[in-house]
Amino acid sequence: MSAFITPEIRRRIKSRKTAVAGVAAVAAATVAFSLVPSGDAEAGVRTEAVAAAPVAWKADSKQIAAVQESITGQQSAFEAQFKATQAKAKAEAKAKAVAEKKAAAQAAAEKRAKNEAASRSAARTPAKVTYPNNLDGWIREALSIMKKHDIPGTYEGIHRNIMRESSGNPRAINNWDINAINGVPSKGLLQVIKPTFDAYHVPGTAHDQYDPVANIVAACNYAADRYGSMDNVNSAY
Known part of the structure; x- marks a missing residue:
């Protein structure tokens, strides 16, 4: 059939291919433009940000993982500090109770010794003798x-x-x-x-x-x- 295509027909076919390519380009531009909010003067930059979104998401995931790991470490440190504080408070309370018990025992011993000394003194000191008035x-x-x-x-x-x-x-x-x-x-x-x-x-x-x-x-x-x-x-x- 190529023998029957005239130069005029060839020109028309080429013109139609050019038009179809233009329509395709316009359609692609329309799709790209639809991904960008209307009224933005820097649509090209927005389009690039959209195209780079998967990479940014990957970067955010790593940051989130790092934050979670940091939080977990801080929580462990806090729990360890809390347990240490509880243990210290318990040890101080026990030491205080022992000291109070020791002080009470010492006070009781001193009181007992004082009473015994007073009893010995009273035993050594004869009671005043009273005589009848006759x-x-x-x-x-x-x-x-x-x-x-x-x-x-x-x-x-x-x-x-x-x-x-x-x-x-x-x-x-x-x-x-x-x-x-x-x-x-x-x-x-x-x-x-x-x-x-x-x-x-x-x-x-x-x-x-x-x-x-x-x-x-x-x-x-x-x-x-x-x-x-x-x-x-x-x-x-």
Whole structure:
């Protein structure tokens, strides 16, 4: 059939091929343009970004993986730090409890030792003796004081002389003998005069001739100096 194609027909066929190629180019451009938002002046640049999107997505995936790995590492570090903090707090609480228990035990031991020391001191220190306010009590209290001052005498010797001198009356006074005439009457349980009482008064007792204990102790002190003991006195002395 090529023998029958004239130059005019060839020209028309070429012209049609050119038109079809143009239409194809326009269609391709239309497809590319449809991928770009309308109104963008830099459509070519946008088209290139779209074409490069798979590469960027791959790069973002790597970044996401790196971020996830970093987060996982930070979480592990946080958990390790949290566990370490818990362990430290537990150890400190245990140490505090042990210290408090030790302090309580020490305080209890000190209190117990203090109480024991107080008990021993109380045992060593005799309780203060009280005496009845009567002749028996006066003589026994006088004997206790005489013992501290090494003044001799017995209960029997003191009691015997008291009964003879005053019949046990601590306010007894002699207003008729020579001492009374001289202005120094005998007074008290053992009838001592003022000069004798003052000279033989024992410190720690009342400075009063009528005080029963002071009277007994001073009289026994005088009798010990003159007769060796009140036990040796059997009459006026």
